[in-house]
Amino acid sequence: MKQIPMTVKGAELLRAELEELKNVKRPQITAAIAEARAHGDLKENAEYHAAREQQGFCEGRIQEIEGKLSQAQIIDITKVKNTGRIIFGATVTVINIDTDEETTYRIVGDDEADYKQNLISVNSPIARGLIGKEDGDTVQIKTPGGDVEFDIVKVEYI
Structure with missing residues (x-):
């Protein structure tokens, strides 16, 4: 079983x-299903069918x-020994070499990922390119928008 x-x-x-x-x-x-049933004929009862669909979802x-x-x-991550290497859960500050833009990412699980909040999935191209690297490294990462080069400024385990 895959963890x-x-x-x-x-x-x-x-x-x-x-x-x-x-x-x-x-x-x-x-309760919505019970109320819809009380209205009578279920074949043409849109409320009943909508409630059953909601129930399925x-x-x-x-x-x-439950499966996840x-x-x-x-x-x-707070209990992991600080080795300076980027691992799952680490917060990483990088500078895009082309644009000089500094960004801080946190590497999280797929369900937690939210790019707008700089929470990136461990399976994303950027995270895969950063994992295993350390503070001071320069990495080139293939992204959907093309190759991007980053300088790693800071690695934190918070």
């Missing part, structure tokens, strides 16, 4: 979503989250 890397915060967010789905959404959908997401959490390899 899914996840930060502590990512696991907490998934658990919170799972609780919300099981304890809030599921009962709401069940909700149950599917519950199964997906059962396969999760939760990594607490």
Whole structure:
């Protein structure tokens, strides 16, 4: 079974979503189905069909989250010895050599990735190019937009 890397915060967010789905959404959908059934003929009852569709999405997401959490390899980056090397969970500050633009990325699991917040997936081209490197290195990374060269300025384990 393949383990899914996840930060502590990512696991907490998934658990919170799972609780919300099981304890809030599921009962709401069940009540909506019961109310729609009370309206009579189910063949032409749009409310009933919409509620059943919502139920399918909700149950599917519950199964997906439970599966991910059962396969999760939760990594607490604050307990990792600082070696200076970039690993999963590290926060990395880089400078794009072409544009002189400084950016800070945090390497996280697929479910936590949010490029707008500079949270990049461990499976993204930038993260794959940075992992294993250390402070002071220069790396060239193939991205969908072309090759980009970065100077690694700082590596933190926060």
